[in-house]
Amino acid sequence: MNALRSFSARADIETILSQLGAERLDVPVLQPADPFLDTAGEELRRRIFLSESETGETLCLRPEFTIPVCLQHIGAGETGHRRYGYVGTVFRQRRAGGNEFLQAGIEDIGDADSARADARSLGDALAFLKALGVTGKTVTMLGDQAVFAAVVSGLGLPQSWTVRLSHAFGDRQTLEAALDALARPVPAPDVPADIREPAEARDRAALVNALSMRLRIAGLENSGGRDAGEIADRLLARFDAAEIAPDETALATLRAFLAITAPLAAAADALKAFATGNGLDMDAAIAGFAARENEMDKAGVDTSTVSYDAAFGRALDYYTALVYEITTPDGLVLAGGGRYDRLLTMIGAKSAVPGVGFSVWLDRVAAFSGGAV
Numbered sequence: 001m002n003a004l005r006s007f008s009a010r011a012d013i014e015t016i017l018s019q020l021g022a023e024r025l026d027v028p029v030l031q032p033a034d035p036f037l038d039t040a041g042e043e044l045r046r047r048i049f050l051s052e053s054e055t056g057e058t059l060c061l062r063p064e065f066t067i068p069v070c071l072q073h074i075g076a077g078e079t080g081h082r083r084y085g086y087v088g089t090v091f092r093q094r095r096a097g098g099n100e101f102l103q104a105g106i107e108d109i110g111d112a113d114s115a116r117a118d119a120r121s122l123g124d125a126l127a128f129l130k131a132l133g134v135t136g137k138t139v140t141m142l143g144d145q146a147v148f149a150a151v152v153s154g155l156g157l158p159q160s161w162t163v164r165l166s167h168a169f170g171d172r173q174t175l176e177a178a179l180d181a182l183a184r185p186v187p188a189p190d191v192p193a194d195i196r197e198p199a200e201a202r203d204r205a206a207l208v209n210a211l212s213m214r215l216r217i218a219g220l221e222n223s224g225g226r227d228a229g230e231i232a233d234r235l236l237a238r239f240d241a242a243e244i245a246p247d248e249t250a251l252a253t254l255r256a257f258l259a260i261t262a263p264l265a266a267a268a269d270a271l272k273a274f275a276t277g278n279g280l281d282m283d284a285a286i287a288g289f290a291a292r293e294n295e296m297d298k299a300g301v302d303t304s305t306v307s308y309d310a311a312f313g314r315a316l317d318y319y320t321a322l323v324y325e326i327t328t329p330d331g332l333v334l335a336g337g338g339r340y341d342r343l344l345t346m347i348g349a350k351s352a353v354p355g356v357g358f359s360v361w362l363d364r365v366a367a368f369s370g371g372a373v
Contacts, residue, residue, distance in 0.1 A: 013087045013104050013362075016131045020124050022085030022106045027068045029089070033060040035067050035347045041317035043171065047092040049099075061091035066318075066340065066357055067347065069107040074349050081110040087362075104128070105337070107357035109344070115291035116298075117356050118322045118339060122306075123299030125326060125335045125358040132360070133369050138334065139327045140305055142264060143312030145169060145338075146321040147271065147285045151257045154280035155250045160240040165254075170313030170323070175258070183251055188242040189235060199239050207232045253278050260310040264293060267308035292322065318343040322356065328368055335360045 017024055030051075037045055040063070049061040062068060065086050073082060087104035106124055111117040122140070129138070148169050152162050161182055168175040191199065195214075198206035211228035226234075256278075262270045268290040275282040296303045314323045314336060323338035337358025344353040 013132075014085075016128055017085030017087075017104070017106065019131075020083075020085070020106060020127065022083045025069060025072060025084040025086050027062065027065055027072070027086055027088060029062050029091075030059055031062050031068055032071075033058040035071065036060060036063060039318050039343060039346050040064070040067065041167070041170075041315060043315035044092070047094070049091050049093060062088070063092050064090055064316075065103060065105060065359060066107060066316075067343070069357075070109065070340075070344050070355065071347060073107075073109050073353075074344060074347065078110070081108075083108050102362035103359045104362055105335075105357060105359035107355065109355045109357075110353055111356075112354060114321070114339065114341075114354055114356070115288065115295045117354070118292045119295035119299035119301060121322075121337055121356045121358055122296070122324055123301045125324075125337060125360065126301060128358075128360050129326060129335060129365065132362075132365050134334065134365060136368065137329055139329060139331075140307070140324065141312050141327070142306055142308050142322070142324045143310070143314075144285070144289055144308075144321055145313060145319050145323060147282065147289060148257075148310070148313070150282045150285035151254060151280060154275075154278075154282060155247075155253060157247070157250060158240065160237040163237060164241075167317065170315040170317075170319070172311060175311065175313075179251060179255065182241075183248070189238050191235070195235070199235050202236065202239075204232055204236065207235065258311040260308075262308050264296070264303045264306040264308050268293060270308075288321065314338055318346070324358075332364055332368065333361060334364055334368060 014024055033048065033050055036048055044063055048063050051059045051061075053059055065088070069084050069086060073084070084107045085105070086107075088102070089100050090103050091100055093099055106121070106128075108117050108121055122142075126140070149166065152165055157165070164178050164182075165175070168178040189199075194210045195207065198204075198210060208228045211231050215228055257274060260270055260274060268286055271282065271286050271289065274280075275286065293303065296306070312323065313319070314325070318340045319338040320341045321339040323336075325336040326334050328334065335358055337356065339354075339356040341352065341354045344355060345351070
């Protein structure tokens with residue numbers, strides 16, 4: 001915890017959280033694994049440290065804070081607007097550079113005014129870095145999962161394409177690979193007969209049963225990886241894709257969208273021009289985008305320093321709209337966040353609850369600031 005103690009010489013993190021109007025929340029290190037495995041996405045799923053309780057429950061070391069904070073919000077029976085602050089260690093498997101990282105951040109849950117909350121989240125992230133002594137040049141990049149979804153929906157792509165592209169958004173290499181794959185005919189998966197027959201018949205229940213049997217025989221049924229249902233859905237999507245001819249016009253339009261980059265002040269107009277030029281109904285998504293931009297000045301964000309990149313996302317599946325990162329000029333991420341309006345219902349909330357938040361990578365901030373934070 002030496003890196004964390006180094007921050008107290010100049011900035012008390014708990015004081016910063018209080019100044020930003022966030023209630024400090026303590027988050028247990030040991031967490032139930034299922035919420036992360038079910039909602040966080042492949043990038044995080046494969047880096048989680050898994051364990052098991054005496055009762056057989058699959059547990060993990062805390063890989064991030066958003067899901068645990070949301071679970072505590074639900075568990076406490078909160079129904080109003082709350083702002084939670086946190087600081088502590090997250091644990092992720094890496095080949096090099098260590099597996100423990102210090103993070104602090106704020107989760108803003110329950111504010112129905114998404115434009116205001118989004119702008120405040122980015123403003124808070126920038127203010128947090130400033131309070132930690134980050135005075136060097138940084139780069140703020142913004143993307144929008146909802147705008148991307150509006151384009152994909154407007155193009156009328158097959159459901160299997162839509163699902164695959166949605167999962168790929170947030171990782172440029174994966175997204176580009178998905179587009180390349182969709183541009184050519186896809187062969188049906190080469191699987192054993194007991195798997196192929198229910199898959200070709202689109203009999204999901206029979207396919208899940210066959211996959212469950214194979215996982216049980218291999219001793220992988222409770223290993224913490226994908227379960228039979230998830231594997232079945234992916235296989236069915238691949239069989240569906242094998243029957244769909246590539247739509248070159250739709251893919252060209254999608255590539256043109258992903259090439260859009262602009263200063264934030266010009267981004268809404270660029271999106272309107274794209275939508276008009278391609279006959280797409282993106283009015284709702286663009287209106288939300290523009291409303292958020294209008295709230296930025298009130299939140300203390302210098303919009304002249306913020307850029308929009310249509311292909312920019314973050315590799316966590318629970319994001320639904322705004323995503324952003326604040327980086328050093330050479331691309332090292334100091335802070336990142338976004339909106340996750342579907343997450344709380346996915347992990348147990350009885351009704352939809354809006355949420356947006358960010359995390360600051362304290363170790364990286366200390367290194368970027370020369371250890372003088």
